[in-house]
Amino acid sequence: MKYFVKIFIAVVSLFSAFTVSAQGAATAGAPVYSVISTFEDAIFDSPIALVGGKVQSSATAQPLASSVTPAASASPLTRVAVYAVGSTLYGGYEYMTTLGQLSTVWDHGGTQLRVVVQEIGYGGTPTAYMAGTLLAAAKNYQNTPICIVGGYYTSPCPAGYTIVGWYRYFNLDGYNSGQFTYRNTSLNSPWNTLSTGIYIK
Numbered sequence: 028m029k030y031f032v033k034i035f036i037a038v039v040s041l042f043s044a045f046t047v048s049a050q051g052a053a054t055a056g057a058p059v060y061s062v063i064s065t066f067e068d069a070i071f072d073s074p075i076a077l078v079g080g081k082v083q084s085s086a087t088a089q090p091l092a093s094s095v096t097p098a099a100s101a102s103p104l105t106r107v108a109v110y111a112v113g114s115t116l117y118g119g120y121e122y123m124t125t126l127g128q129l130s131t132v133w134d135h136g137g138t139q140l141r142v143v144v145q146e147i148g149y150g151g152t153p154t155a156y157m158a159g160t161l162l163a164a165a166k167n168y169q170n171t172p173i174c175i176v177g178g179y180y181t182s183p184c185p186a187g188y189t190i191v192g193w194y195r196y197f198n199l200d201g202y203n204s205g206q207f208t209y210r211n212t213s214l215n216s217p218w219n220t221l222s223t224g225i226y227i228k
Contacts, residue, residue: 104150104219107146109128141197141199158205
């Protein structure tokens with residue numbers, strides 16, 4: 028009987044700690060994502076994170092002169108780009124160094140293979156393919172909002188900043204290499220469709 032009481036007290040203590048922790052996160056407004064892997068989030072400070080036409084190294088980039096103001100309606104898509112490719116074989120994320128990069132530099136594969144797409148603007152029909160196969164919508168397992176802070180696309184967004192896009196995470200587990208393609212169409216005028224892709228070695 029005393030062992031039962033000890034187990035019961037341990038379970039109640041564990042449940043109480045989890046409840047307090049969850050309530051604290053909800054009160055603080057911390058975002059909660061349904062993530063299906065132990066693969067860490069990408070780091071958002073590569074050259075592609077710079078706002079504007081020319082991609083530069085973050086060490087030499089200059090911030091935007093204008094400030095961010097909320098728009099009356101959702102902005103159409105202005106950019107989709109493969110931001111990073113991650114795998115267990117590579118040991119983390121390989122970050123793309125130029126917009127429109129055609130191929131990864133390093134070999135990927137292993138148990139986990141992930142792609143992060145940077146999407147600026149608002150689209151309504153995200154579609155992704157791997158090696159010519161249409162991926163199920165659930166393969167886009169996480170979306171992290173992007174804001175502009177000091178001339179850089181920044182994630183996570185600080186409080187009070189306007190969301191201008193998303194980092195979309197795709198689960199490609201089971202593939203070792205092949206062509207990844209992503210496209211989306213703007214939610215509003217001009218209803219343009221943008222696409223991007225990369226060959227994963």
